[in-house]
Amino acid sequence: MSFEWPWQYNFPxxxxxxxxxxxxxxxxxxxxxxxxxxxxxxxxxTLDIMEVQESPVFNHKNIxxxxxxxxxxxxxxxxxxxxxxxxxxxxxxQCLVMWRRPEEWGKxxxxxxxxxxxxxxxxxxxxxxxxxxxxxxxxxxxxLQTDGKAEVITMDDGKGVKFF
Amino acid sequence: xxxxxxxxxPGPYQQSKFSYFKLSFKEHGQIEFFRRLTEELSQKRWESxxxxxxxxxxxxxxxxxxxxxxxxxxxxxIEERRKETEKNISEAFEDLSKLMVKAKEMVELSRSIxxxxxxxxxxxxxxxxxxxxxYLLSMGIANPVTRETHGSGTHYHLQLAKxxxxxxxxxxxERGGMMALTEVYCLVNRARGMELLSPEDLVNAxxxxxxxxxxxxxxxxxxxxxxxxxxxxxxxxxEAVSCGSLTAEEFAKLLGLSVLLSKERLLLAEKxxxxxxxxxxxxxxxxxxxxxxxx
Numbered sequence: 001m002s003f004e005w006p007w008q009y010n011f012p013x014x015x016x017x018x019x020x021x022x023x024x025x026x027x028x029x030x031x032x033x034x035x036x037x038x039x040x041x042x043x044x045x046t047l048d049i050m051e052v053q054e055s056p057v058f059n060h061k062n063i064x065x066x067x068x069x070x071x072x073x074x075x076x077x078x079x080x081x082x083x084x085x086x087x088x089x090x091x092x093x094q095c096l097v098m099w100r101r102p103e104e105w106g107k108x109x110x111x112x113x114x115x116x117x118x119x120x121x122x123x124x125x126x127x128x129x130x131x132x133x134x135x136x137x138x139x140x141x142x143x144l145q146t147d148g149k150a151e152v153i154t155m156d157d158g159k160g161v162k163f164f
Numbered sequence: 165x166x167x168x169x170x171x172x173x174p175g176p177y178q179q180s181k182f183s184y185f186k187l188s189f190k191e192h193g194q195i196e197f198f199r200r201l202t203e204e205l206s207q208k209r210w211e212s213x214x215x216x217x218x219x220x221x222x223x224x225x226x227x228x229x230x231x232x233x234x235x236x237x238x239x240x241x242i243e244e245r246r247k248e249t250e251k252n253i254s255e256a257f258e259d260l261s262k263l264m265v266k267a268k269e270m271v272e273l274s275r276s277i278x279x280x281x282x283x284x285x286x287x288x289x290x291x292x293x294x295x296x297x298x299y300l301l302s303m304g305i306a307n308p309v310t311r312e313t314h315g316s317g318t319h320y321h322l323q324l325a326k327x328x329x330x331x332x333x334x335x336x337x338e339r340g341g342m343m344a345l346t347e348v349y350c351l352v353n354r355a356r357g358m359e360l361l362s363p364e365d366l367v368n369a370x371x372x373x374x375x376x377x378x379x380x381x382x383x384x385x386x387x388x389x390x391x392x393x394x395x396x397x398x399x400x401x402x403e404a405v406s407c408g409s410l411t412a413e414e415f416a417k418l419l420g421l422s423v424l425l426s427k428e429r430l431l432l433a434e435k436x437x438x439x440x441x442x443x444x445x446x447x448x449x450x451x452x453x454x455x456x457x458x459x
Contacts, residue, residue, distance in 0.1 A: 012442040013451050026455040
């Protein structure tokens with residue numbers, strides 16, 4: 001299934017950081033939504049700022065518009081505030097994108113675990129967990145742990161999880 | 165030297181029995197005067213330029229203004245200026261006396277009408293009504309909408325809006341479609357002359373423009389909360405932009421405005437959230453603010 005671009009993507013002003021505060025709020029919200037859905041579609045978990053500038057999301061060659069680095073950083077800051085992004089370095093060159101937050105993942109995992117426990121058979125990860133990177137998994141489990149729904153156990157040969 | 169008119173006090177003397185004169189300076193100036201005086205005395209310019217000729221008669225008038233130096237020249241200038249001023253004043257008073265005559269008529273008419281109403285004596289004749297209305301017309305108001313005739317509240321404001329629409333159309337066109345509400349207030353009240361509009365009534369009437377289906381539908385009021393200023397909604401601009409996008413230059417050309425003014429209007433509309441900008445290497449363009457209007 002090909003990615004569906006939102007109407008804003010073809011609207012040139014979308015690529016200019018709006019000075020009017022109210023307009024900017026709406027613009028940024030649309031950018032956050034676009035960035036997350038794009039990452040979700042392509043199963044992207046880590047982004048590099050330099051690369052991302054040239055990606056079709058921020059560089060719309062058809063209308064000859066691209067979002068400035070300054071604006072990209074502002075969008076990413078919004079994502080960070082919402083809990084969807086985490087910087088990997090102080091210089092803000094690389095980041096983790098959580099188009100699904102750890103809490104949301106945790107919930108999904110728990111649901112899956114509950115289901116498979118009832119069926120009582122060996123299960124492979126369903127498609128929605130494909131590509132889930134370990135760091136994300138760990139965070140999700142930690143979120144469940146905070147919620148009291150799971151416990152991460154360190155064993156001799158690795159880690160295990162106990163669900164309640 | 166000229167023969168001084170008899171009414172004046174003894175003026176410049178040709179001769180004096182004294183060999184000195186005293187100058188008194190009420191408010192400074194003495195230092196400067198002394199400096200100039202010593203300068204003139206050293207230069208002795210009066211010895212190089214000839215004294216003025218005896219008063220030029222009419223035969224000299226082919227040169228138009230005759231040149232005269234010295235005190236005579238100054239005297240002449242003063243006299244000319246005085247005559248000019250007198251002429252101006254009397255002309256002004258002519259207009260004023262005409263106005264006063266008219267005003268007197270109006271006052272008498274309105275007094276008679278007022279008395280008739282008070283005494284409930286007979287009807288105001290049609291003739292009087294016509295005369296009264298013609299006076300109003302000459303002041304720019306055909307039928308002043310007053311609270312008495314139309315009550316208060318929205319009905320009143322609606323009627324007022326209609327009237328304002330007629331009055332404002334031409335001035336708005338002159339000003340490229342936009343006026344500050346303070347300007348509207350002055351203009352309208354000047355035209356009314358009596359039964360002046362309060363600012364509140366004006367604002368409420370303007371807010372009704374939207375519901376009117378007439379040319380002035382294109383104008384309605386937006387109140388900017390932060391500043392207490394009221395601006396007319398720049399619908400002309402928005403109509404222009406609705407067909408795509410505009411640069412300041414394009415808008416200026418469209419409306420025959422200066423680029424500076426057109427930029428001001430674009431920026432204002434952006435500030436109010438009606439427009440958004442597209443800033444690229446191609447230049448600065450303004451689009452309708454779809455961020456607001458589209459879900």
